[in-house]
Amino acid sequence: MQTDRLEGCLMAQINKFRQFVDSYRTKLEDMRHEAIPEISSIEFFELEDKEKWYLKTLDGIRAVGVDGSQIMPLREIGIPVGAVQVAKVVVVHGRGSSHLRHYSAFVPMEDNVDLRRFQMEAETLMEEMDGKSWLFFDGSFIPTFSAELSDVLRRKYLDVMSSLLKKSEETETPLIGYVDRSYAKDLARTTGSGISDAFLLSEMKMMTYTEPFLSPRKEVGDICFFYMRLTPSFPVRVEYPPWMRDNHIMVARIIAAECMLGSTRGYPYILERAHAHAVISNEERRAFMKVIGSRGVSFKWMSKRR
């Protein structure tokens, strides 16, 4: 059997690895150049550039950011339960008003921690659907599942996502899915290319965004998406339910304005804050494990520890 196996440990292959990455990049660049003529009809819009336009845009907007983090069950050290922590940050921009809430849950090993986290994030967002607030979710509304995930879990994910999107429409509460580093290929596939949309659009002008598109992936029904470039890095992907499509320009302006408030100018402020509060620090993880205590340490795992 012919394989691409190399003799020696990985650290000894760094030069070969670099060469591999370079040639892979060149291949992607070639594919991008071939695909560019196919996307010439995409319409791009420029964002305002007057000084502090973003404060005027956000004045009076009630923004809600929700993010979560988790501790996976640690089978190796005999802790059969994981945990989830979700943070919700609410800010009324221009009014000096804000609040923060945390929610947490324990997840036994036979349950799926990622699903539980997602359920909690969705539940927390749905509580804020009042027809006035702008809700920000960190990630895509179109899940990509690993091959190992069971049909039952897939169905549960999709049901939660569908409920979230449905309630956004019913209550007319704007809901944004912000994908900082997207590898989706919805646009690129229409050109016959195998590269990601963000890479395909990597030369779009700074402070511009595209027209909205409908995703061809329909697992949770119709989802609109567009790309926006606010920093020298790759464009970001933004998703929203189709009922918001008529307000595309306002949606893009509000998201861009949220990003302008953030410390990096490339990620919405409200999600940055939710993330900061959701993170379970290493110190907290250690304390958590210490308090829970371990029973039945795996000796195979111990023997691999350095």
Add this chain to the structure above:
Amino acid sequence: MDEQEEIGRVVRVISHNEFEAEMEVEAGDVVRVGELIAVVTSIYQEEPEYIKYLGNLEKEEMRTFLPDITEGKKIARCVVVCMNDLSEAKKSPRIGDEVVKVDDVFLRNLHFSGDEFRIPYLIPLLQKCKDVSIARILLSRLMEVIPEEKELISVILAEIEYSIMRGVEL
């Protein structure tokens, strides 16, 4: 007079008898962490997170547009002085433990844990905390809470101040 219960959390353990808590208290206040009793020896404000946003916005804009980050956390550094029966402290607090500011009734009962009024932790406190104003604040509060021992406490306070003065070259 009962006070509203202030509750915080241990955010840092500095040594077996020193820790920091995020909570609204003042220097000289007495707090309880489980069975442990501690005295707040100093207060400081953690660097507010808005430092990283300073380049972009004016202060007033930050106050109204980023209201959740304008304040840094208020941190109280505390010294463990005894257990809740005035015996010597035998354990240390842990990160995340609940910290409660004790009210006057608790403080009074604490000092009568034996049959008579006692402040056995005072000398260890003075050894751990060189700021004599902390002991003064604590003793002044005890005089209010335990008025029948006011005379004794004021003698102790005078002794402390006298011994400090002796150490100062005039």
